[in-house]
Amino acid sequence: MAEQRRDVIEILEHDHREVEEMFTELESLRGASTEEQQARRKELTEQVTIELVRHSVAEEVLVYPRVEKQVSSEEAEHAREEHAEAEETLQRLEKLDADDSLFDEELATLMEEIRHHIEDEEGQMFAHMRQVIDEDELRKLGERVEAFKKVAPTRPHPNVPNEALPRTAAGPAASLFDRMRDLASGRGTDN
Numbered sequence: 001m002a003e004q005r006r007d008v009i010e011i012l013e014h015d016h017r018e019v020e021e022m023f024t025e026l027e028s029l030r031g032a033s034t035e036e037q038q039a040r041r042k043e044l045t046e047q048v049t050i051e052l053v054r055h056s057v058a059e060e061v062l063v064y065p066r067v068e069k070q071v072s073s074e075e076a077e078h079a080r081e082e083h084a085e086a087e088e089t090l091q092r093l094e095k096l097d098a099d100d101s102l103f104d105e106e107l108a109t110l111m112e113e114i115r116h117h118i119e120d121e122e123g124q125m126f127a128h129m130r131q132v133i134d135e136d137e138l139r140k141l142g143e144r145v146e147a148f149k150k151v152a153p154t155r156p157h158p159n160v161p162n163e164a165l166p167r168t169a170a171g172p173a174a175s176l177f178d179r180m181r182d183l184a185s186g187r188g189t190d191n
């Protein structure tokens, strides 16, 4: 443990970079025709979904309430709305095969929504958090976010409001159900 612990903003920005890398690979596979490439597209889309859901629910439960209290309730609300929209897109995408003509369209929508959301978070919200929350607090919050992501849901649940309380109430059942389905189907590889 010689390494200095990352604070919450570093953790969330690292997640963003991972998602962007997956997006870039997905874009390079656009119009892919072989079965192997199609399978890779589907697999990457599943990984993006898992990562985005865990990340977003962690933000909704642990980060946005702090933003609401200490930074700006408008910024927190705006971010929740963007999550809700992207979650709808993720759910539509989950139902499509990679060779479905709608798949590319929904994927493009998702990438646009998420890239815009990342820009908002990093350009405004996170910058504002740095101004008002001290480094020690940001590190502690980072630890909680990392622990939370390990037990967070992995599939979109657009019927659950994007707020801390409903997310926490629905979380254990949703998360267990998602993870059992993932294990049964072999979806995702990292957990």
Ligand SMILES: [Fe+2]
Binding pocket: 012, 016, 055, 059, 118, 121
């Ligand atoms: Fe984020």
Ligand SMILES: [Fe+2]
Binding pocket: 056, 059, 079, 083, 117, 121
């Ligand atoms: Fe977010």
